[in-house]
Structure formats: C-alpha cells, structure tokens
Amino acid sequence: MLGVYGTQLSVYADRVFMMEPPRSSGALLFLSLSDDRRLKLQRLPLRKNETLRAWDAADEYLLSHVQNEPECVGSPLIINDAFGALTLGLADRAPRLVTDSEIARRALAHNGAENGI
DSSP states (O other): OOEEEEEEEETTTTTEEEEEOOOTTTEEEEOOOOOTTTEEEEEOOOOTTOSSSSOOOOHHHHHHHHOOOOHHHHHHHOEESSSHHHHTTGGGGGOEEEEEOHHHHHHHHHHHHHTOO
C-alpha cells in the first residue's frame, strides 16, 4: 500500500485502486470484542488524521476464536503485539507479552490506560 495525501493506493499487477481512508476522529478507533466490550486503540506515535488501525484481521480472528472456544484456557504468551490489541483483548486471562519494541511497550501502556486496564 502506498499513501498519497491521506488516500491509500493498492497496486495489483497493472491496476491501481484508490480507497478512501476510514472515517475516524483522529487516530482513535474501536475494536469490538464480544457483547458490549470494545477497546479504544491508537497507533503510536500519535499522528493527526491517522488512517491505519492499531490491529489487523489476524488479531480479530484470534480474539474471536479464543472468546468462542471454551477449551481455550490459561495464560497466553503473546509475541510482538505491536499496539496491544491481543494483550488488552485477553487481559482477563493475564497474558504475558514478549517484545523487543519500545514503541510496542509504549503503545501497550498508552492503550491500557485509555481502556482502564
């Protein structure tokens, strides 16, 4: 993906598609977990008019799988959670995070504080 003046371009072989950026208030977006639970997540460093989410489809899939499967028990080990989506989404299971990224640590602290976790 290439970013051009707030618009994302996807290049596929010989075609280019323009996609409108998601409409959000600044860099804050919500990740829906289950029932009425939502996480407020931001990417760090904070930037005005951020168009990227602080989680991806893999994070959504893993959270959905763990919440819908009763045999998923225990304290998960999470490796390289970039902005804390998995770590905070599984906070009730006391996950352990392993990362070498200082930005990931700061993002986890920031997003944890935003969500009261």
